[in-house]
Amino acid sequence: MSETAAFPFTTEDLEAFRKCQRLSYDCVTHVESNLEEGMTEKEVCKMMDDYLREHGVEQYFHEPFAWFAERTAFANDGGSFGGGDFAPTDRKLEKGMPVILDVAPTEKGYTSDIGYAFVFGDNPEVEKMLDDLKPYRSLIVEGVKAGKTLQEIYRDVDALIDEQGYENRHRIYPGEVLGHRIERLGRDPEQVQPFGGFGPAALVFLLKESQAANQNPEHPRPIWNGGDPCNQKAAPGLYAVEPHIGKGPLGVKWEEVLVVTEDDAYWLDDDLPHVKRWDKN
DSSP: OOSSOOOOOOHHHHHHHHHHHHHHHHHHHHHHHTOOTTOBHHHHHHHHHHHHHHTTOOEEEEEEEEEEGGGGTTTTSTTOGGGTTTSOOSOBOOTTEEEEEEEEEEETTEEOOEEEEEEESOOHHHHHHHHHTHHHHHHHHHHHHTTOBHHHHHHHHHHHHHHHTOEEOGGGSGGGOSEEEEOOOOOOOTTSOOBTTBOHHHHHHHHHHHHHHHHOTTSOOSEEOSSGGGOSBOOSEEEEEOOEEEETTEEEEEEEEEEEOSSOEEESOSOOHHHHHHHHO
């Protein structure tokens, strides 16, 4: 953790970020309970968008994504996830398929970015993978608290993925990200166009922070991957963290917000569906 930067958010800010994250999870669990066989990824994304708009969301860090079956592991992607394979398709939902819903609304400038994985129907192999996601949560937060660099924690995650017999699927994301910083965003600037589902304000934030980090190696990186530029400790602030594991055509993940202060680190909220799942098992 940084020894110089101050934590940039108030208690009231954290509560607003938490509220937005809970709205995101309410959205995906509502959609999960209303899924029907034959629905397409595009239809499910519209369901998420409709729910969030009805609850006051006016802009996104990124728009809703939905992935079914082999698309949960980007098995046919060939490493070009950044080329747009994450956009929703006409892939239809069938019983036994893994599903990942990923959405990042902004509510009064406060942003969340969450990922939620589950099985539509019954699939014991996917259920085991969902259970195997549990240790990543403690591995990541304890690594930050111990003062490890972002690069070291990324490699620790890789080592656990290998140990469990899975494949690293977040490596296919743009920037090979395990996570990224989030901030309170202003209104979407009209002169910037959305790109790849990401909102204009989010793009401006990420580009500005990337430029600042490229000019000053000590500036906090906006993205968290295993590259040498991430050989720095997590700076005080908020990170959306998303370990994504795969096995052949199957993939699962979770994503939630990590709080990093000057001398501590903790998850923004423990009252989340995947945490409740692990607590029951």
